Amino acid sequence: MANDSTLFVSVGNSATAPHQRPFSCTISPVVLFGVLDHYLRHDDKQDKVIGALLGVRSPDGTEVEIRNSFSVIYTEDAQISLDKEHYTNMHDLHQRVNPEEQILGWYTTGPNLTPSSAPLHTVFSQDTGHFRPIHVTFDTEQLLKSDDMGIQAYTSAPVGFSTKPGDCLYLPVPCEIKYVDAERSGLDMLASAKSSETRSASLLSDMDHLEVAIGKLQEMLQRISEYVDSVVAGNEKPNNAIGRYIMDTVSVVPKVDSASFEKMFNSHLQDLLMVVYLANMTRTQLSVAERLNLLVSN
Amino acid sequence: MAASLPTSEPLHTVQLDGLVVLKIIKHCRESYPNDVTGQLLGLDETGTLEVTNCFPFPSDCDENASAQYQLDMMRCLRAVNVDNNTVGWYRSAHLGNFVDSNLIDTQYSYQKSLSAHSAVIIHDVSKSAAQGNLSLRAFRLTDAFMKQYSKKFTTESLAKAKLSFSTIFEELPIQVHNSHLVTLMLHNIEMPKLDASRLKSPATFSQHTELDDAKSLSPNFDVLDLELDPFMQKNLEYLLDCSDVQQQELNNYQYWQRSVAREQTKMQAWLTKRRQENQIRAEKGQQPLPEDEVNTLFKLPPEPSRLDNMILTAQMHNFTKQLNQFAGPSLARLYSIQELQK
Numbered sequence: 001m002a003n004d005s006t007l008f009v010s011v012g013n014s015a016t017a018p019h020q021r022p023f024s025c026t027i028s029p030v031v032l033f034g035v036l037d038h039y040l041r042h043d044d045k046q047d048k049v050i051g052a053l054l055g056v057r058s059p060d061g062t063e064v065e066i067r068n069s070f071s072v073i074y075t076e077d078a079q080i081s082l083d084k085e086h087y088t089n090m091h092d093l094h095q096r097v098n099p100e101e102q103i104l105g106w107y108t109t110g111p112n113l114t115p116s117s118a119p120l121h122t123v124f125s126q127d128t129g130h131f132r133p134i135h136v137t138f139d140t141e142q143l144l145k146s147d148d149m150g151i152q153a154y155t156s157a158p159v160g161f162s163t164k165p166g167d168c169l170y171l172p173v174p175c176e177i178k179y180v181d182a183e184r185s186g187l188d189m190l191a192s193a194k195s196s197e198t199r200s201a202s203l204l205s206d207m208d209h210l211e212v213a214i215g216k217l218q219e220m221l222q223r224i225s226e227y228v229d230s231v232v233a234g235n236e237k238p239n240n241a242i243g244r245y246i247m248d249t250v251s252v253v254p255k256v257d258s259a260s261f262e263k264m265f266n267s268h269l270q271d272l273l274m275v276v277y278l279a280n281m282t283r284t285q286l287s288v289a290e291r292l293n294l295l296v297s298n
Numbered sequence: 299m300a301a302s303l304p305t306s307e308p309l310h311t312v313q314l315d316g317l318v319v320l321k322i323i324k325h326c327r328e329s330y331p332n333d334v335t336g337q338l339l340g341l342d343e344t345g346t347l348e349v350t351n352c353f354p355f356p357s358d359c360d361e362n363a364s365a366q367y368q369l370d371m372m373r374c375l376r377a378v379n380v381d382n383n384t385v386g387w388y389r390s391a392h393l394g395n396f397v398d399s400n401l402i403d404t405q406y407s408y409q410k411s412l413s414a415h416s417a418v419i420i421h422d423v424s425k426s427a428a429q430g431n432l433s434l435r436a437f438r439l440t441d442a443f444m445k446q447y448s449k450k451f452t453t454e455s456l457a458k459a460k461l462s463f464s465t466i467f468e469e470l471p472i473q474v475h476n477s478h479l480v481t482l483m484l485h486n487i488e489m490p491k492l493d494a495s496r497l498k499s500p501a502t503f504s505q506h507t508e509l510d511d512a513k514s515l516s517p518n519f520d521v522l523d524l525e526l527d528p529f530m531q532k533n534l535e536y537l538l539d540c541s542d543v544q545q546q547e548l549n550n551y552q553y554w555q556r557s558v559a560r561e562q563t564k565m566q567a568w569l570t571k572r573r574q575e576n577q578i579r580a581e582k583g584q585q586p587l588p589e590d591e592v593n594t595l596f597k598l599p600p601e602p603s604r605l606d607n608m609i610l611t612a613q614m615h616n617f618t619k620q621l622n623q624f625a626g627p628s629l630a631r632l633y634s635i636q637e638l639q640k
């Protein structure tokens with residue numbers, strides 16, 4: 001899901017050379033969950049949490065992938081100051097497990113950018129090397145009130161005459177959520193828990209999973225055929241784009257000559273059944289051995 | 299580490315937080331094809347093991363370094379209010395080849411030192427990717443096995459304790475639990491943002507980028523893939539390897555049995571000779587020679603431990619079960635394709 005913010009590009013200033021600024025960033029779902037979990041566990045005295053973002057960046061610095069995160073503690077007197085020791089400890093520990101993830105920036109769950117974020121930005125920019133750190137805000141209020149995710153990512157561009165990285169202009173960066181196949185199955189399962197009362201779901205066996213997927217497919221086909229029927233009957237205005245999409249989808253089903261299909265089907269079936277037979281034979285063998293072992297008395 | 303408290307209720311489910319599931323998946327996936335481990339943190343409620351957080355172990359450290367790492371990590375996490383209680387560990391696996399002595403040793407030490415309620419969670423990376431269904435299983439060693447582990451594993455002791463490969467582990471059902479905020483977020487991700495009237499007709503079939511952007515949690519149809527061969531092939535290979543090793547172990551056992559038989563016959567022969575000598579001596583009126591020297595002269599070789607055997611059979615059982623479980627949905631898929639063609 002792409003965030004709807006646009007990217008402002010500032011021209012001219014050599015310190016904001018494009019190679020130093022990320023243009024797009026992708027977030028992995030682990031980070032989202034981690035941040036929300038951290039927010040849930042925060043002390044009541046502080047109403048926002050701060051943490052660091054880890055990940056990889058492309059060699060030229062324009063693509064950034066945020067893969068992991070950890071939380072840092074801070075104290076708020078006149079200014080916000082981080083617990084440096086805790087931060088370096090966590091960073092080292094994470095580095096040992098995953099040496100290729102570097103610090104990319106930091107996150108906070110406050111609603112918007114505040115002036116207090118400037119010194120923190122300085123701190124984190126020391127660790128990001130030549131590149132500008134990324135700052136991501138998770139707005140939990142927005143999450144509650146609207147349909148939006150409430151995630152905003154920013155990178156910085158220096159403004160004014162000072163050379164401190166903290167004094168900067170925050171440029172919004174489009175960020176989207178990306179996941180891989182294995183994570184996708186985990187996320188699906190978690191998402192299935194969202195509609196239940198107790199917010200929990202149990203793991204499905206393979207057969208159940210197949211059943212659910214086929215059920216969904218059937219439901220989708222049903223909806224499409226109802227739509228087509230109502231368009232044909234003149235009840236609904238036809239939408240050319242949707243019609244094209246449907247036509248494309250339906251034409252993907254391969255039309256195979258029935259004799260060769262029979263042959264393919266049968267050979268596939270035979271392979272499968274033979275493997276099942278061998279597996280079952282091994283199993284019975286093991287069970288018999290087990291019983292015999294129990295009967296042996298020396 | 300907490301001392302083991304008397305447990306009131308036996309453990310019957312494991313409840314994972316959404317965060318834990320994703321972190322385990324991420325760590326195991328990134329270290330493919332190596333096997334990696336990590337620690338689980340959480341609470342031990344009545345009958346349910348709640349896991350609220352986890353962290354991975356670095357793969358290249360030895361005993362002391364990993365203990366140090368664990369302490370450091372726990373200290374840091376406690377500072378941010380994460381549950382500081384270790385409840386178990388997790389491990390990655392590929393196509394079910396996780397039952398080995400390493401697993402049993404580690405799980406035994408966890409259950410002994412922490413509490414009887416620690417569990418190991420196995421995440422199967424290749425199975426999850428192949429079928430689109432998350433493979434996560436929780437195990438703990440049964441009490442009977444724990445008692446037996448400290449003693450030797452001979453055939454008769456196993457028979458007396460009624461232990462066999464299927465009673466080594468007990469599997470616990472897993473449930474996944476989300477917090478409210480996370481549930482909100484999941485709802486928000488799924489909101490479709492497409493407006494039908496603004497759709498443009500696709501010129502070619504591949505121009506579906508706008509639709510792809512709109513749906514991020516659309517249903518996962520990877521499970522409808524027809525391809526069987528890689529999965530079955532790998533599974534069969536593992537099974538064959540396992541049965542080879544099993545064959546060697548059985549040969550060892552038989553060799554031992556034969557050597558015991560030989561020793562026994564030798565002992566018998568010696569005993570009869572002794573008795574004859576004693577008879578002759580008794581006729582002559584001399585002291586009979588002792589007969590229990592037989593035990594010191596002939597030593598029976600010790601029985602090899604049956605533990606490896608049991609582990610191997612458990613592993614083979616696992617593989618065959620997997621094949622079976624895989625076959626079910628595959629048959630369903632095949633037949634549905636047949637229907638579609640008609």
